[in-house]
Amino acid sequence: MGKLLWKLVYFQEFFDGEGGFFVLTARDSNARIAGMEEDLKLSSSQYQWLLTIFYISYIVFGFLTIMWKVIKPHRWAAGCVLVWGIVSTAQAATHNWEGMMALRFLMGAAEIAYGPGVPYLLSFFYLRHELGLRCGLFLSAAPLANTFAGALAYGITSGHPGMAQWRVLFLVEGLPTVVMAAVAYFFLPDSPEKAKFLTEEEKVVARARGVAQAGAATRIGSINFKEMLEGLLDLKGWILGVS
Amino acid sequence: MLIRAFPPPPASLPLFDSIFPQRLSCVLLKFKKMRLFSSAPRQETTEAKEGKDEPDMMDAVVTQEKGDVEAVSHAGGAVRMADIDPEVEKRVVRKFDKHMVPLLATLYLLAFLDRSNIG
Numbered sequence: 537m538g539k540l541l542w543k544l545v546y547f548q549e550f551f552d553g554e555g556g557f558f559v560l561t562a563r564d565s566n567a568r569i570a571g572m573e574e575d576l577k578l579s580s581s582q583y584q585w586l587l588t589i590f591y592i593s594y595i596v597f598g599f600l601t602i603m604w605k606v607i608k609p610h611r612w613a614a615g616c617v618l619v620w621g622i623v624s625t626a627q628a629a630t631h632n633w634e635g636m637m638a639l640r641f642l643m644g645a646a647e648i649a650y651g652p653g654v655p656y657l658l659s660f661f662y663l664r665h666e667l668g669l670r671c672g673l674f675l676s677a678a679p680l681a682n683t684f685a686g687a688l689a690y691g692i693t694s695g696h697p698g699m700a701q702w703r704v705l706f707l708v709e710g711l712p713t714v715v716m717a718a719v720a721y722f723f724l725p726d727s728p729e730k731a732k733f734l735t736e737e738e739k740v741v742a743r744a745r746g747v748a749q750a751g752a753a754t755r756i757g758s759i760n761f762k763e764m765l766e767g768l769l770d771l772k773g774w775i776l777g778v779s
Numbered sequence: 780m781l782i783r784a785f786p787p788p789p790a791s792l793p794l795f796d797s798i799f800p801q802r803l804s805c806v807l808l809k810f811k812k813m814r815l816f817s818s819a820p821r822q823e824t825t826e827a828k829e830g831k832d833e834p835d836m837m838d839a840v841v842t843q844e845k846g847d848v849e850a851v852s853h854a855g856g857a858v859r860m861a862d863i864d865p866e867v868e869k870r871v872v873r874k875f876d877k878h879m880v881p882l883l884a885t886l887y888l889l890a891f892l893d894r895s896n897i898g
Contacts, residue, residue: 624893627897643894647890670879674883681892
């Protein structure tokens, strides 16, 4: 079992490295092109800080992932989406660098609170040998977003509206997120037995699958601090985190 | 007595094999042999852990024909039961695929769209 875990760490390392590479290379700013830099009178280093502050809060608030276990997942997920949706939309109304910095900071916190909890939520619904593919599909949404983010931004900013184009960009890409928060609140099930789209018979089977894998039907609502400590003391997690 | 174990992973993964063409799948077969894509069956004794409503549920889950329930003694001495109707299970997994993954992935996609406006 220990050996298997080590293999998993190496394996994940491989893909993690790939991910870092793609983040470094594939990014180009859409809002910068659309006139934000001139309107807010940003210096180059101020612009770099806008990028950096996001990842600072992204790292600092990583622990918020644990809230998936404390608060009902549909509420927590919807809350995160709502916060980053509002923050993202509010970027359209900023008038200076400081305001943009504050919003980017909040956005980092809200996004880290959402992403890593999803594989955990999915593990209530899928068995181990089914989970990998679904997590892969979930994670592939990130590169998918990158493939058309530029084209979408171009489409949005190519019109001649009454306000600055970069403000329109933030509005158009932020508002759907706010709407999706409501969708998540009403349609995301906390656990298989609470899924409205399953029939009673299917719920029984879904529950039995969970029990067969984890030994307990529900794992939400409390934190076992002993388990948490064990997780923190596990060297494998640290290797992944440091690299 | 309720000692349950989940059925072992399939020898080949049909979806996996259909997604990846043959040559690539040869490379990935190494990973499969490392058991990264499949899970080892895990024996779980449920009797001690579960609440009092469990036996009712188990009765419902155990397939109607007792003949189906294979009780095989393994090296470890665990008893295996084929206790979940595979048809229903397939339907359940399909529904999860249809309702859960697209929603969560869409949200993740929006997260990346929102953050990459400055980035």
